[in-house]
Amino acid sequence: MDNSVDSDTEIVSIQNLSFSRGDRKIFNDISLSIPRGKITAIMGPSGTGKTTLLKLIGGQLYPDQGKVLVDKQNVHQLKRADLYTLRKRMGMLFQSGALLTDLSVFDNVALPLREHTTLSESMIRSLVLIKLQAVGLRGARDLMPNELSGGMARRVALARAIALDPMMIMYDEPFTGQDPISLGTLVKLIKEMNNVLGLTSIIVSHDVEETIGIADYIYVLSEGKIAGQGTPEQIKNLDSEWVQQFMNGHADGPVHFHYPADNYHKDLFEN
């Protein structure tokens, strides 16, 4: 497999990263590289630390070992001010949306602009409306977050994440809990934004079909290791029992549906 991306086209580089929570090792010496301007997907079942990986890239968590380079800067050795400067260029879309509940849709999208720029209020208004139009929610600008459905909240969060025109955007499970219509528009939106705005996208997801549909390159994580990687075509034909089980959703295979337990019959009828 070709893993040698040259450093100009590489935007995020993760080298020999290990991270554990308590006694549980979430990542065990993984290395991966995310090319500029492409859509890279990181897949794996729930609990494999996909969100944790995004938080490590964003510098919210510290690794036990290894390093994370974003745009050639080691995220975990940056000073706070430099880290914040770097974060202005990274957008992150949280699974829950993470909208501020005391601000309206408009003010949520305007927040990063008001905090980080000295633009006039009329300029901010135009920018916010452009971003909201892009996610199809210009008409919902006066609603409060608690009046939005889960899917709408995530689209508002997407508008907020692109408010500062970042160089890359990280999506945490963008497809879960979306109805088919908004799912379709969201997939299209991510793809379009990547191509039109020249963003780099990192998608963390366990929705196989949607992700395969738009990703340029896929990493599949399992038990702290990279179980497979490649283009969607390569992944589909990958000769790994584990990856095949995950991609095709088989109930049994190297990963068991059941959490380890005693004999079922014995458990039920004895005692």
Next chain:
Amino acid sequence: MIRFFQHLGHSTTSSFAKLGRSFFFLTHTLTASVSVIPRPRLLINQLYSVGVLSFLIITISGLFVGMVLGLQGFYILSDFGAEETLGVMVAASLVRELGPVVAALLFAGRAGSALTAEIGLMKATEQLSGMEMMAIDPLKRIIAPRFLAGFIAMPLLAALFSSVGVLGGHMVGVGMLGVDDGAYWSQMQAGLDFQDDIINGIIKSIVFGFAVSWISLFEGYDAIPTSEGVSRATTRTVVNSAFTILGLDFILTALMFGDI
């Protein structure tokens, strides 16, 4: 036996770790407070929700505490034929002790618990980490304005509590029990010292405001981000604030009025 010591050691280290985190949090909050100055709007919003919305509970409680003081004071003082000094008794009790302490306890229950729940839920719903990822420091944007608001509102609420209490004492003592109106006020004026009584009372309420704001914001910020974690943190805010207020009150009283 070994498990007992293990448990003891573990809880000791974890409470010291928490204490350390809380001091770390406080210093960061204090430095972040500077950034509130250019944005008074944030502070004003918080002053409203922390201060103005506590008006009702403080006023009503103050009134009733004053009325009870008037009643009890009258019965005791009239045994000695000293009903005239009711004004001093009511005002001194309120300004020195009950005003700052009871107002702070009510403030912890009304505003402190709300702050903890708000910050804890913001943490649970990833709003705080969302802000961090947008390169907005939640300590500056969220915590510092709330801290300052608590710090400013507390002395004002304590003053309100004491003033309404004095009026409550007047209502019962003068209005219902027949203490002389002029004596109530003039004895109060003569008996109370501005420096010893009023200033010391204000200092107390400033200290309590600082402590309650610190405790409630830290508990929220440090809460385990689940519904159970937030509910526990809210309880801890009220309990710890009560202990801290009463403990600090003793220390401050000893320093201010005692000869220690």
